[in-house]
Amino acid sequence: MTIFSLSVPPAPPAVRPAVDMGDPAGTPNAVELTNRYVTRAGTPWFPVMGEYHYSRDDAARWETELRKIKAGGIDVLATYVFWILHEEIEGTVRWDGNRDLRRFLQIAHRVGLCVVIRIGPWAHGEARNGGFPDWVQARPIEHRTNDPRYLTLVRHWYTAVERQLRGLFHSAANPDGPIIAVQVDNELYDQPDHIDTLRSIAEDLGMHASLWVATGWGGAQLPADRVMPVYAGYSDGFWESSQVDWPEFGPMHFTFSTVRDDLSVGADVRGTDAVAADRDYRYPFVTCELGGGMHVAYHRRPCVDSIDVAALGLVKIGSGSAWQGYYLYHGVQQVMGELTSTQESQETGYPNDVPLLDYDFYAPLGALGQVREHYHLLRQQHLLLQSFGAEIATYPAVIPPTEPGAPRWSVRGDGQRGYLFVNNHQPAGQPLPAIAGVQFAVELGPNTVTLPTAPIELASGSYFAWPLRQPFGSIPAVSATLQPITAIGSLVVFAATAGVDPELLVEGVDAATISGATVETLGDGTLLLRPTAQPGIDTVVTIGSTRLLILDPYTAARVWRGEIQGTDSLVVWDGALAFGDDFTLFPTSADNECLVLPPLADGSLPPGVAPAGARGVFSRYLVTGPDAVPEAxxxxxxxxxxxxxxxxxxxxxxxxxxxxxxxxxxxxxxxxxxxxxxxxxxxxxxxxxxxxxxxxxxxxxxxxxxxxxxxxxxxxxxxxxxxxxxxxxxxxxxxxxxxxxxxxxxxxxxxxxxxxxxxxxxxxxxxxxxxxxx
CATH class of the missing domain: 2.60.120 (Jelly Rolls)
Incomplete structure (x- = not known):
């Protein structure tokens, strides 16, 4: 048996960095920076961002898919603007049909998403020439530099983009505007003056954003005060050699660490001589490309699993991330252009051949809107950040040294309370073994929390976040071997951890007010609660006026939260859905069960939906889906x-x-x-x-x-x-x-x-x- 111990010091005050970004004082719903987190309207905000490329999907699908993205717990949308798709033929700039950027952003705004717009000129995204039209690529100029001949082309492109974005930027004059940030170029490592110039050109043309960002991985040299570095983290990479079983960079993304840079992303194009950049501690740890899956090239075809994506995401939160960003969150399809295909290829100067059309990426939402398991697993984390992220964002990460045979863990806390993060998962082929006799003891000021109360075997493949002395409802402090999902009214929803018995350590409550659990008083007066029922939809522990719903892992990943007919609601549903005035379910099987809290309004049930009593705290509805179709x-x-x-x-x-x-x-x-x-x-x-x-x-x-x-x-x-x-x-x-x-x-x-x-x-x-x- 080993008790793994860690002392969490008080959190130092967050500092507002002296950088050239952030909304001016007095801006309604202002977006600003501290050195550890982002604030919105003066309150800490933990954004969750998903990438979806409008020009690589059918415009008829945009609203449905954006609503599904929003329902997945995403509150910020990222999208590339690919120059090659808008001006494949010089002088003909197209914004029609699937290229209608303005309409796409207006829909995103209506759905309730903020936007980070990635305007290039060079974007990559596995597009030929990195998204340059062939006529730009062919010019005898110094591309992606301050060569005046290149900057003339940039100004031409940015002028066209600005016309589409006009009136959509968040600002004091337009506090409801959806665009909160602009990324210039992508994966540019050695041209900080050029990055600075790109921002200046964009601003000269009228693009005034709250935040300006540039990709910081690969040792990127950036203009320190002018763009915030954003980072990547993939569980595998198609850009690696065919002889590589699992890339050398893989373990870093499954190990808690303060390291933000990853020298491998883009190294196939850049080269391998980069040196990791020193972290700029004035900026929070922001990610924009946590792998939502992975693309394939002809020579290398990774098979990323859903658990890989979810475990990596949790590790980044436990490592101090203050902004979760996924690439891709929604799969798409490469575009056949007016002249030729638009994907990168060896023929067009790249090291890799990728498919002509397929860019599904095995994303949480597939190119056809398919729901993958990691869409559910990630949503569970996103709900945690929606409900409790304002506190988590303020907590620094405290990470013990990694020792052979020890669990990978960290704590984010402020010296009084926090969250314990554990990861014992790596992708197939490189699994981490089970670890016997594990307990964690976390010192928070005068209090030491030990979880679990008896040693456990930490299963291979397990990953979780447990609360440490967190207030929930009317309960002053809860520590638990359970992962919080969300809280609505007096109900707090938790996910059980597979292979670990549920335990709650509660402080400041009267044992007489507790039901649904056995109660043991520990030496320091803390109450140890063990639910009397196995985790499931009916398992509720009541403490005073607060109810704790403890779900099994599968059901916990099927929890949704959003507005239905103007009411903040919880849903348990195994499929896809979209919230809003026209709440929509997308069943793929004939018979389905949907659980909703509070009940749906009388008269709102469409044909094929029937009330069927209750399950636990939820109202139950039976939903008729499509009839079975014979196989082709x-x-x-x-x-x-x-x-x-x-x-x-x-x-x-x-x-x-x-x-x-x-x-x-x-x-x-x-x-x-x-x-x-x-x-x-x-x-x-x-x-x-x-x-x-x-x-x-x-x-x-x-x-x-x-x-x-x-x-x-x-x-x-x-x-x-x-x-x-x-x-x-x-x-x-x-x-x-x-x-x-x-x-x-x-x-x-x-x-x-x-x-x-x-x-x-x-x-x-x-x-x-x-x-x-x-």
């Missing part, structure tokens, strides 16, 4: 005659993606669909293929609609725009896996060294119904 059939019309030819290219001499000539050897397959004519016009539908192979493309008629480099993930193909067509004529071209190719695929799914398979083992149709409440 995959018909092989022509077998593959070979694998893709081995080629290498790009600046790093990596394996190259198949060419058109390789697809002449591909298998030809046809998808036979069941009748979809019964679907409602508001229903969406996609084809989900389970397959093994190398690279594949999909066509509907003669239209190229989807592609994928196989990585072990399903391949989802959108059929919604075509659902009314009697015979879609879906055809596939697919190449077999080549065991001799210099390509990394996760060992968990990689075929045997002697196998060269091409198999389609499932073709499921996933229908999503839209159920709107009045």
């Amino acid at each position: 059939a995959v018909v092989v019309e022509q077998r593959a005659t070979g694998v893709a030819e081995h080629r290498r290219g790009g600046s790093a001499n990596r394996a190259s993606a198949p060419l058109e000539s390789d697809f002449e050897r591909a298998a030809r397959l046809r998808i036979v669909l069941p009748d979809l004519s019964h679907l409602d016009e508001s229903d969406s539908v996609y084809l989900s293929l389970e397959w093994v192979g190398d690279a594949a493309r999909a066509y509907i008629g003669d239209e190229f609609v989807s592609d994928q480099f196989w990585s072990g993930r399903r391949w989802d193909i959108d059929l919604t725009p075509h659902r009314s067509v009697a015979d879609l004529g879906i055809r596939l071209e697919a190449l077999p896996w080549d065991p001799t190719a210099d390509v990394f695929v996760d060992p968990r799914v990689r075929p045997a060294p002697t196998d060269s398979p091409l198999q389609f083992t499932a073709a499921e149709l996933v229908v999503t119904r839209r159920v709107r409440f009045a």
Whole structure:
């Protein structure tokens, strides 16, 4: 048995840095900085930001997907403005259709999201030339410098962008404006004067933002007072070599640390000679690219799991993050331009070949709006930050030295109270072992909190945040082996920690007011409570006027909070939803249960929704979703005659993606669909293929609609725009896996060294119904 101890000192006062940003005094709802956190209207604010690229999705989907993003606990939206998609042809600047940036931002504002706009000119985002149009890239000038010829082009671009953003900036004159920050350029490491110039040009043209940011990873040299550095953290990287099982940088993102910089992100383009920049302690720790998943390149195809994303996010909070930002939070699709495709490739000067269309990223919300498990797991953390982040943001991180065999843990606290963070998870292939006999003793002023009260085995894969002497409702101080989720009225919702018995240490309460738990008085007068029921929807411990709902881990990840018909509400729902006056559920199965607190208004239930009594503190509703749809059939019309030819290219001499000539050897397959004519016009539908192979493309008629480099993930193909067509004529071209190719695929799914398979083992149709409440 080992007790791991830590003393948490009082938090020093936060200091407002002397930097050239932050709203002027007197600005309503002012956004300002301290050296540890951001404030809004004078109150500490812990923003949660998700990236979603408007120009890479269908404008008809924007509002639905933005509402789902908001429901995931995101309060700040980030988006790139890709120059190549707006001015592919010199002199023709387009803001129509899916390029309508202004309309997208107006929808985001209506949904309730603040905005960080990433205006380039160079953006990357796996776009060709980093987002420069080809005509810009071809100019004989010094790109991304203060070369006057380049700055003339920048001014032209920023002028066009400013016209779209006019009137949307948060300011004293426009306190309701959604844009709170602007990022200039991206991953620029050695041009601080140029970054400063970009901001000046943008401001000269009328872009006046509360905050100015630039990516700080890779040892970036930035103009110290003019932009706030923002950071990244990925659990894996497609940009690594095919010979790398797990990148060298991986462990740092699963270990509590004050290190903000990651030299690996962008190193395939920049080079590897960067030196980590000293942290600028005047600024809070802000992230903009915590990996919401991971993209694939032809040579390297990581298979990031949902738990990887969630554990990494929690580690960043426990390491002192004051702003959680995810890239990507919502998957999208690369755009076929007016002249050619727009993805990065070896042919256009990059070390990597990426798919022509696929940019799903295995994000929390997929490119078709699919809900992944990490959407739920992250939302649980986001609800914690929404309810308690104003306090967490002010707490410095105290991190004990990492010792062999010891747990990875930290405390954020102020010397009187705080939160204990623990992570014992690393991605598959590099798991952390279970640790026996673990207890944590945290000294907070005159009080020492020991959790759990008896040693436990810290399971491999576990990660959690436990409160230390936190006030909840009418209870002055609670420490617990439970993770808080949210508090609404007198109800506080907690998630049980898998493999750990629920315990609550409460101070300043009368034992006679407690029900739903056994009570033991400890030597210092603290009461030790153990719930009398196992964690679940019915498990409530009452202490005076406060009720503590203790959920099992699965149900805890299905908790939502938002406004329904103007009422702050809790929902338990396994799927997607959107809050607002037209509260909407998106069921994908025939029979579903939705729990709501408080009850939905009489007369608001649409057809297919029926009240069904109560479960615990919630009202229960049965929701009828889409009928089951038979599986599609995959018909092989022509077998593959070979694998893709081995080629290498790009600046790093990596394996190259198949060419058109390789697809002449591909298998030809046809998808036979069941009748979809019964679907409602508001229903969406996609084809989900389970397959093994190398690279594949999909066509509907003669239209190229989807592609994928196989990585072990399903391949989802959108059929919604075509659902009314009697015979879609879906055809596939697919190449077999080549065991001799210099390509990394996760060992968990990689075929045997002697196998060269091409198999389609499932073709499921996933229908999503839209159920709107009045």
